[in-house]
Amino acid sequence: MENSPVIEVRNVNVNFQNQLILDNVNLVVRKGDFYAIIGPNGAGKTTLIRVILGLTPANSGEIFLFGKPASLEGRIRIGYVPQHQMFDFTFPITIREMVLTGRIGKKPGLIRRYKDEDYHAVDTALSRLSIKFLENRPISDLSGGERQRVLIARALAGDPDILILDEPTVYVDTPTEEHFYELLSILSKSITILMITHDIGVVSRHVTHVACLNRRLYQHDTNHLTADMLAKTYGCPVDLITHGDVPHRVLAYHGDKP
Numbered sequence: 001m002e003n004s005p006v007i008e009v010r011n012v013n014v015n016f017q018n019q020l021i022l023d024n025v026n027l028v029v030r031k032g033d034f035y036a037i038i039g040p041n042g043a044g045k046t047t048l049i050r051v052i053l054g055l056t057p058a059n060s061g062e063i064f065l066f067g068k069p070a071s072l073e074g075r076i077r078i079g080y081v082p083q084h085q086m087f088d089f090t091f092p093i094t095i096r097e098m099v100l101t102g103r104i105g106k107k108p109g110l111i112r113r114y115k116d117e118d119y120h121a122v123d124t125a126l127s128r129l130s131i132k133f134l135e136n137r138p139i140s141d142l143s144g145g146e147r148q149r150v151l152i153a154r155a156l157a158g159d160p161d162i163l164i165l166d167e168p169t170v171y172v173d174t175p176t177e178e179h180f181y182e183l184l185s186i187l188s189k190s191i192t193i194l195m196i197t198h199d200i201g202v203v204s205r206h207v208t209h210v211a212c213l214n215r216r217l218y219q220h221d222t223n224h225l226t227a228d229m230l231a232k233t234y235g236c237p238v239d240l241i242t243h244g245d246v247p248h249r250v251l252a253y254h255g256d257k258p
Contacts, residue, residue, distance in 0.1 A: 005067065006031050006162055006192055007052060009217075012061030014047055021047050025061070025217045029162075034188035034206065036195050036223075039213040045196045046083075046166055048213065052194075053080060053164070066161075076105060079155030081165040087151070089139050095150050096135040099125055102157030118157075125153040128187070145176035149183075156191075163187065165195045181206045 007029040014022040022044045029035050039045050050056035052063055054075055065074030103118040126132040129149045142150065148168055155163055169177040184193060185206045204223055212218040
């Protein structure tokens with residue numbers, strides 16, 4: 001159903017070593033959303049994504065995917081693009097081989113042979129990201145922007161219904177960053193996207209929805225946020241900085257939360 005919830009986070013709490021990481025977090029992402037979660041370092045953004053993916057257990061609360069309690073069946077429909085320092089880009093494989101690993105887990109069994117449908121999915125993903133011409137290059141030869149395209153292609157090779165990205169532009173320069181968000185905007189026409197970012201300058205330019213997270217999550221009904229709105233409505237000091245001609249806003253705090 002159009003506009004139906006595909007991700008629901010209900011009253012989630014996460015504690016680690018007596019430290020509160022997520023405090024009664026609630027979030028709803030609907031089909032077709034291009035959703036950004038913004039916040040400072042240590043705010044719990046990656047932890048929230050890991051809870052949704054089932055990689056980190058919550059101390060309490062519930063996760064629903066596609067209207068059902070989260071399970072492997074639902075999570076296999078999510079494509080995940082973690083921060084790329086989690087990958088060893090010196091490993092001697094080609095771009096095509098890297099993207100092909102995105103097909104692992106699409107069928108049951110620990111060992112299986114790749115089939116024509118797998119190779120077709122890889123070809124489609126490479127073409128969607130405009131990197132088909134690079135497919136035989138080793139991954140060690142890639143720039144930061146090219147690496148991010150490869151990681152997204154890898155996630156898309158699994159034919160997901162949701163794409164989740166963790167800080168996708170951390171290691172790319174400003175011109176590449178803008179092209180990258182334009183690419184995500186195009187992809188968002190056919191897939192739901194949930195993205196973690198420090199840069200809320202992209203919010204009004206590209207995404208459809210935004211939430212601010214600093215242990216507690218503040219979900220907003222608009223994609224257009226200003227420093228005044230954040231400071232007056234949520235008590236969030238925001239520093240404005242400029243990279244070239246593109247303004248960026250960096251969220252500092254919500255209320256009295258450090």
